[in-house]
Amino acid sequence: MATIEDVAKLAGLSRTTVSRVINKHPYVSSAKKDLVLQAMEELGYVPNSSARSLRNQKTGVIAVFIPRVMNPFFSQLIETLEIAASLSHYQLLVCQTQYSAEKELTYLQLLKVKQVDGVILASFENEWSKIEPFLEYGPIVLCNEFEKNARVPMVLLDQAYGGYIAAKHLLENGHTAIAYCCGSYRSNVSKAREAGFRKALAEYGVPFQEELAFRNAFQVEDGKRVFQQLAAKAKKPTAIFTGSDEVAAGLIAEAKRNHWVVPDDLAVIGFDNQIITELIEPRITTVHQPVQDMAKKAMDIMVSQLASKHSVKQEVHKFQLELVIRESTNKVLVNL
Amino acid sequence: MATIEDVAKLAGLSRTTVSRVINKHPYVSSAKKDLVLQAMEELGYVPNSSARSLRNQKTGVIAVFIPRVMNPFFSQLIETLEIAASLSHYQLLVCQTQYSAEKELTYLQLLKVKQVDGVILASFENEWSKIEPFLEYGPIVLCNEFEKNARVPMVLLDQAYGGYIAAKHLLENGHTAIAYCCGSYRSNVSKAREAGFRKALAEYGVPFQEELAFRNAFQVEDGKRVFQQLAAKAKKPTAIFTGSDEVAAGLIAEAKRNHWVVPDDLAVIGFDNQIITELIEPRITTVHQPVQDMAKKAMDIMVSQLASKHSVKQEVHKFQLELVIRESTNKVLVNL
DNA sequence: ATGAAAGCGCTAACAA
DNA sequence: TTGTTAGCGCTTTCAT
Numbered sequence: 096m097a098t099i100e101d102v103a104k105l106a107g108l109s110r111t112t113v114s115r116v117i118n119k120h121p122y123v124s125s126a127k128k129d130l131v132l133q134a135m136e137e138l139g140y141v142p143n144s145s146a147r148s149l150r151n152q153k154t155g156v157i158a159v160f161i162p163r164v165m166n167p168f169f170s171q172l173i174e175t176l177e178i179a180a181s182l183s184h185y186q187l188l189v190c191q192t193q194y195s196a197e198k199e200l201t202y203l204q205l206l207k208v209k210q211v212d213g214v215i216l217a218s219f220e221n222e223w224s225k226i227e228p229f230l231e232y233g234p235i236v237l238c239n240e241f242e243k244n245a246r247v248p249m250v251l252l253d254q255a256y257g258g259y260i261a262a263k264h265l266l267e268n269g270h271t272a273i274a275y276c277c278g279s280y281r282s283n284v285s286k287a288r289e290a291g292f293r294k295a296l297a298e299y300g301v302p303f304q305e306e307l308a309f310r311n312a313f314q315v316e317d318g319k320r321v322f323q324q325l326a327a328k329a330k331k332p333t334a335i336f337t338g339s340d341e342v343a344a345g346l347i348a349e350a351k352r353n354h355w356v357v358p359d360d361l362a363v364i365g366f367d368n369q370i371i372t373e374l375i376e377p378r379i380t381t382v383h384q385p386v387q388d389m390a391k392k393a394m395d396i397m398v399s400q401l402a403s404k405h406s407v408k409q410e411v412h413k414f415q416l417e418l419v420i421r422e423s424t425n426k427v428l429v430n431l
Numbered sequence: 432m433a434t435i436e437d438v439a440k441l442a443g444l445s446r447t448t449v450s451r452v453i454n455k456h457p458y459v460s461s462a463k464k465d466l467v468l469q470a471m472e473e474l475g476y477v478p479n480s481s482a483r484s485l486r487n488q489k490t491g492v493i494a495v496f497i498p499r500v501m502n503p504f505f506s507q508l509i510e511t512l513e514i515a516a517s518l519s520h521y522q523l524l525v526c527q528t529q530y531s532a533e534k535e536l537t538y539l540q541l542l543k544v545k546q547v548d549g550v551i552l553a554s555f556e557n558e559w560s561k562i563e564p565f566l567e568y569g570p571i572v573l574c575n576e577f578e579k580n581a582r583v584p585m586v587l588l589d590q591a592y593g594g595y596i597a598a599k600h601l602l603e604n605g606h607t608a609i610a611y612c613c614g615s616y617r618s619n620v621s622k623a624r625e626a627g628f629r630k631a632l633a634e635y636g637v638p639f640q641e642e643l644a645f646r647n648a649f650q651v652e653d654g655k656r657v658f659q660q661l662a663a664k665a666k667k668p669t670a671i672f673t674g675s676d677e678v679a680a681g682l683i684a685e686a687k688r689n690h691w692v693v694p695d696d697l698a699v700i701g702f703d704n705q706i707i708t709e710l711i712e713p714r715i716t717t718v719h720q721p722v723q724d725m726a727k728k729a730m731d732i733m734v735s736q737l738a739s740k741h742s743v744k745q746e747v748h749k750f751q752l753e754l755v756i757r758e759s760t761n762k763v764l765v766n767l
Numbered sequence: 768a769t770g771a772a773a774g775c776g777c778t779a780a781c782a783a
Numbered sequence: 784t785t786g787t788t789a790g791c792g793c794t795t796t797c798a799t
Binding site: 096141142143144145146148149152154155156163164165167170171173174177178181186187188189190191193204205207208209210232315341344345348351370371373374375376 | 490517526651684
Binding site: 108109110122123127146148149150152 | 768769770771774775776777
């Protein structure tokens with residue numbers, strides 16, 4: 096593998112000049128520049144990445160933490176983040192924490208050992224106080240997460256509003272026995288969403304029924320499980336708010352298998368407006384999240400933090416959600 | 432940020448000794464070792480990743496090339512690869528080529544500049560002759576791809592068999608006008624699958640009808656489009672083989688919107704046994720692919736190539752596919 | 768406009 | 784068992 100030294104020799108110039116050409120510095124006569132370019136070409140030279148990283152104290156790599164890739168919400172996030180990173184000439188390192196606080200801490204070492212320049216946290220399991228110290232080693236941006244105490248930029252979706260409009264929609268349709276279902280128990284995303292949900296209920300004088308609350312539902316399978324639990328209740332709800340389209344889809348599938356009619360026997364509302372909401376029957380009412388906008392913004396912020404070593408401060412960017420009404424909550428058939 | 436030098440000073444020892452402790456070399460008295468450990472602890476020292484990479488000529492990072500993350504097949508691949516990489520203490524860099532040969536070549540530079548130790552190609556767009564030269568810079572493993580001329584390990588699914596059993600299933604159900612639908616036109620995956628498909632047809636004396644062949648169908652939207660094209664034909668098929676569950680799902684959705692009954696008016700078979708196949712109605716007959724096994728094997732091979740600088744040679748690992756029969760091809764209702 | 772030389776942080780050959 | 788020292792390949796002062 097050719098080094099900068101080899102190029103310099105071949106061109107009959109110094110390493111410095113070659114380096115100047117590589118980095119497009121001024122003050123290189125075009126004659127010498129051509130000489131260098133030619134030598135580089137001839138040797139098939141490319142600058143060694145580790146050497147540059149060591150010298151420049153930066154790697155050009157950004158890590159993103161997610162629980163797992165196989166969750167349409169996070170896949171979409173990753174996809175958009177990778178494209179955005181690439182446009183700014185960064186590489187994206189994907190770290191799956193698998194909802195494990197320990198794994199998260201291990202991955203955070205990447206920042207400390209300077210294997211990555213910054214970290215985008217699209218979920219976190221540890222107390223913020225455990226994460227905070229890593230800020231010393233590089234920027235951290237929260238994406239789809241909120242933490243009151245964190246003096247870092249955070250981009251997020253207005254989950255409280257999402258919970259609110261979803262609940263309100265069910266309430267407007269006359270439901271008073273509404274089940275609630277969410278994913279990660281103690282994430283701030285869940286908490287905000289639940290707060291919005293409760294707020295709408297309160298406005299309609301409908302109580303939140305803890306016995307109709309299901310936690311830790313993430314996937315299709317969980318949706319099926321939730322249906323079984325719900326069907327076993329003495330006092331059954333007439334509607335259910337789920338925190339995810341996958342859960343809603345699983346729930347509806349199971350409901351149909353048990354000869355329940357959605358939405359007549361049970362109205363179901365999802366979250367995230369994934370493609371699946373338009374494929375199953377009835378199509379799922381859901382809340383659209385501008386995931387791509389959020390991802391782009393997060394990468395934007397990360398890249399500019401990396402460019403200008405500005406002071407770290409709290410900074411909140413909120414994106415708005417939108418209700419998408421379909422047949423899983425609506426008896427009127429909109430089909431075709 | 433503390434360096435090895437700082438640790439050495441604090442411990443009153445040499446950098447070498449500290450390095451030995453870091454790398455768990457023998458010949459360090461436990462007294463000195465404790466001294467070093469204590470100094471490291473006190474300074475919160477961690478070895479700098481770029482420096483090690485430069486010195487050791489390896490980064491601990493493996494790149495994986497896929498067209499895009501938001502495709503359940505590739506999400507699953509990425510998820511499994513990342514877990515496997517992590518277990519072997521490697522990081523995974525995700526590169527989305529977006530079906531662009533040019534992007535692919537750009538990303539391949541990662542190997543040349545030594546930003547990654549190896550590349551797992553889970554799809555490729557360029558002629559192999561364009562990729563081959565990069566082998567000089569690090570190992571390449573094909574995953575879910577086949578290339579006759581490539582002197583590299585490849586792990587793959589028996590696509591020919593997959594096409595064969597799918598077609599055979601339709602033929603056994605009495606279909607003779609069978610449409611064919613695939614994704615990437617010229618990938619070897621597609622070619623093998625089509626070959627298997629054609630073989631089954633030939634065995635039943637049924638001709639392959641080029642006017643019922645649809646290429647470049649990847650997503651739900653494409654499935655919808657294919658339905659429209661198909662419905663416009665004068666001679667309509669009674670069954671269709673699609674190269675993906677998403678396409679099948681889109682096709683079925685569109686068929687239903689147009690009041691076609693699946694499978695009576697049109698039998699549909701998917702590919703990959705994604706979760707969606709069990710959620711829509713009718714549930715989709717499909718071909719199960721052991722993606723996780725394949726991904727693990729690919730990472731296994733990559734890691735061992737990286738460990739032992741063995742000679743690069745061709746090496747094929749094939750995984751078997753399996754037909755999963757559901758209602759989209761079968762009039763008998765298996766439901767419940 | 769160009770070059771000499773120091774040094775980013777680490778490891779390993781060699782010496783002791 | 785421990786230390787000295789020479790780089791890994793690059794960028795950047797500082798001189799010229």
